[in-house]
Amino acid sequence: MMTIKVKVENLSKIFGKNPKGVLPKVKQGFSKDEILAETGHTVGVYNVSFEVNEGEIFVIMGLSGSGKSTLIRCLNLLNKPTEGKIFVDGENIVDYDKDKLRIFRQDKVAMVFQHFGLFTHRTVIDNVVYGLEIKGIDTKERYEIAKKTLESVGLCGWEDKYPNELSGGMQQRVGLARALANDPDILLMDEPFSALDPLIKREMQQELLEIQSRLKKTIIFITHDINEAFKLGERVAIMKDGIIEQIGTPEEILATPKNEYIKNFVRDIDRTKVLQAKNVMFMPSALVSLKDGLKVAIREMEHSGISSIFVIDTERKLQGLVTIDDAIKAVKENKKLVNIIKHDYYTTGPETYLQELIPYATESKYPIAVVDDKNKLLGIILRVTVLSNLV
Amino acid sequence: MGGFPETLRFQVGIYVAKFVKWLYTDYQSVFDAITHSILWFLIRIEKFLLWLPWWLVLLFVFVVGWKLKNIKVGLVFSLLIFIIGTFGLWDHMMMTLAIVLSSVVISLLLGVPLGILTAYFDKFNTIMRPILDAMQTMPSFVYLIPVLMLFGLGKVPAVFATIIYAIPPVIRLTDLGIRRVPKEMVEAAHAFGSSSWQTLIKVQLPQALPTIMAGINQTTMMALAMVVIASMIGAKGLGMEVLIAINRIDIAKGFEAGVSIVFLAIIIDRLTQGIANRFKYPE
Numbered sequence A: 001m002m003t004i005k006v007k008v009e010n011l012s013k014i015f016g017k018n019p020k021g022v023l024p025k026v027k028q029g030f031s032k033d034e035i036l037a038e039t040g041h042t043v044g045v046y047n048v049s050f051e052v053n054e055g056e057i058f059v060i061m062g063l064s065g066s067g068k069s070t071l072i073r074c075l076n077l078l079n080k081p082t083e084g085k086i087f088v089d090g091e092n093i094v095d096y097d098k099d100k101l102r103i104f105r106q107d108k109v110a111m112v113f114q115h116f117g118l119f120t121h122r123t124v125i126d127n128v129v130y131g132l133e134i135k136g137i138d139t140k141e142r143y144e145i146a147k148k149t150l151e152s153v154g155l156c157g158w159e160d161k162y163p164n165e166l167s168g169g170m171q172q173r174v175g176l177a178r179a180l181a182n183d184p185d186i187l188l189m190d191e192p193f194s195a196l197d198p199l200i201k202r203e204m205q206q207e208l209l210e211i212q213s214r215l216k217k218t219i220i221f222i223t224h225d226i227n228e229a230f231k232l233g234e235r236v237a238i239m240k241d242g243i244i245e246q247i248g249t250p251e252e253i254l255a256t257p258k259n260e261y262i263k264n265f266v267r268d269i270d271r272t273k274v275l276q277a278k279n280v281m282f283m284p285s286a287l288v289s290l291k292d293g294l295k296v297a298i299r300e301m302e303h304s305g306i307s308s309i310f311v312i313d314t315e316r317k318l319q320g321l322v323t324i325d326d327a328i329k330a331v332k333e334n335k336k337l338v339n340i341i342k343h344d345y346y347t348t349g350p351e352t353y354l355q356e357l358i359p360y361a362t363e364s365k366y367p368i369a370v371v372d373d374k375n376k377l378l379g380i381i382l383r384v385t386v387l388s389n390l391v
Numbered sequence B: 001m002g003g004f005p006e007t008l009r010f011q012v013g014i015y016v017a018k019f020v021k022w023l024y025t026d027y028q029s030v031f032d033a034i035t036h037s038i039l040w041f042l043i044r045i046e047k048f049l050l051w052l053p054w055w056l057v058l059l060f061v062f063v064v065g066w067k068l069k070n071i072k073v074g075l076v077f078s079l080l081i082f083i084i085g086t087f088g089l090w091d092h093m094m095m096t097l098a099i100v101l102s103s104v105v106i107s108l109l110l111g112v113p114l115g116i117l118t119a120y121f122d123k124f125n126t127i128m129r130p131i132l133d134a135m136q137t138m139p140s141f142v143y144l145i146p147v148l149m150l151f152g153l154g155k156v157p158a159v160f161a162t163i164i165y166a167i168p169p170v171i172r173l174t175d176l177g178i179r180r181v182p183k184e185m186v187e188a189a190h191a192f193g194s195s196s197w198q199t200l201i202k203v204q205l206p207q208a209l210p211t212i213m214a215g216i217n218q219t220t221m222m223a224l225a226m227v228v229i230a231s232m233i234g235a236k237g238l239g240m241e242v243l244i245a246i247n248r249i250d251i252a253k254g255f256e257a258g259v260s261i262v263f264l265a266i267i268i269d270r271l272t273q274g275i276a277n278r279f280k281y282p283e
């Protein structure tokens, strides 16, 4: 059972002197540019709704100026929404007064910034301690927590340096540690890795996934990099001009892009890094059971026009594979099915990314078998399927 | 046919004078109270400075110079002070220092909060800016007269006039320092649930501190520059010595007092600058 952690309903944020007054115009359907030209107001986000499940990484992606930051900053009310509701654990945080808001920010939600937002007048550990200090945790405890958190992001021994003495990647680790030290339920990350160079970026992504597998936070992550979005996001929302164009799992978005805009986006993506075995496998129409014997195997293969067939037992557990040539020879030599079963094919789990299957596909003569952890056959992947997704 | 028509002449000065007179007669007690508190403060500082043994002052300047820069600087500083002593101007130096110190302290007490306010409230900033401009560009003799009327002769009006002249840099640089704190940093503070006060104390002021320190340095230097003028309204000290020397056309005395002021200025400048540099964080 999935619990909804954050629920955003019809959220709009307009920048300018009189946002509420301009809202009706936006509702009439005037475009962002028209609104700006006519009223001098900027539509940051308009009528956005979505839900984020507990423990999920929800990625919001879009080009520069599409309103990603505006949206995520509404979630801890750094931006006050012009209209709409934001429920966190069922409470509408937009209604919060000053004190409730402070408590909410101290306890439930922490933010990681694009340019790190570190306090340059404080040492690394004093940065990490900041949230706990504001919460009123006593000194000894807060430094213990901070030290542990720094360790967990691999910054042992850097406690007494100043942020500006660290490399970009390390600075963002401090930013991450500062957010994690507070032990928030929700982590808001506004393009946290955009300022880092590609190698460090990949390292940080890996680390985030690893931390997430341990801590199971609800993470709302912003990026303008679709590859990053699809790598990290369990679900991804794609924004354009302040509006969410499509929400879905990476596979859903790849499989059924909602419009031209999104199609253009996903065209650049390396599908083999997004698609998993389970997304492209299918259940073959032809299979033989161990007890069926050679004749049946040959008939099935001829019937389907294939040159090899997987053999399963009564529990659908994968036993092996026979080829048509071997089968015909075996009939002549009066051998049995079990005598000619081959095992030189590849098997894989359903969650494996296509990328990892590329070598299998190029080396093997046979389809790749997808099995679960009890060796039950879930489906097969043709070699061409893997290779065709390369382009 | 040049010249401005006589009929359009409007003597605003008269009204300013009337205003000052009105302040003077109706609010005498207020100004008396201010005078007394400034005087109380000033006299305590002066007494303390005059009480200090001369070698202790030398030692202090030496150690601070050494710690901030190097041993040579420490030696030069104490030598300069020593020379002022040999001129027979030790007590005058201390009296001058007392006025400078009190003016700077009061300037800080007023200026830093004012700077914070101008940084926070744009409206207030719009009002303050021309006032600060006026304070810095108005020839100080002009406000010496009303200050003299309100506070009488002596040290207090000197302090007051010095504050008027020297306070703008603290206000401006506090304002600048706070405005220059990166937006993301302030947002980070808010995102962790800091109150406005906590954000100010824990993030904005510490971030602005190097800039504020530069302001303090400027303010101190300007206060020192004001001492000669302040002596015209009866504040004793090095400035007074210069003034007396001018009146008597006493080149020797004028030289000694003038050089003393320069020495004092050099030391104060380097010291406050050195302290200011201490507040810089690795960039």
Ligand SMILES: Nc1ncnc2c1ncn2[C@@H]1O[C@H](COP(=O)(O)OP(=O)(O)OP(=O)(O)O)[C@@H](O)[C@H]1O
Pocket (backbone or CB within 6 Å): A015, A016, A042, A043, A044, A062, A063, A064, A065, A066, A067, A068, A069, A070, A071, A224
């Ligand atoms: N404080 C503000 N005042 C006025 N307009 C703003 C403000 N903040 C953002 N905007 C406008 O709102 C729109 C969305 O900006 P936003 O920063 O949310 O975009 P973004 O998707 O985060 O872009 P980027 O990738 O560049 O960070 C832009 O047109 C921007 O100019």
Ligand SMILES: [Mg+2]
Pocket (backbone or CB within 6 Å): A068, A069, A070, A190, A191
């Ligand atoms: Mg942004």
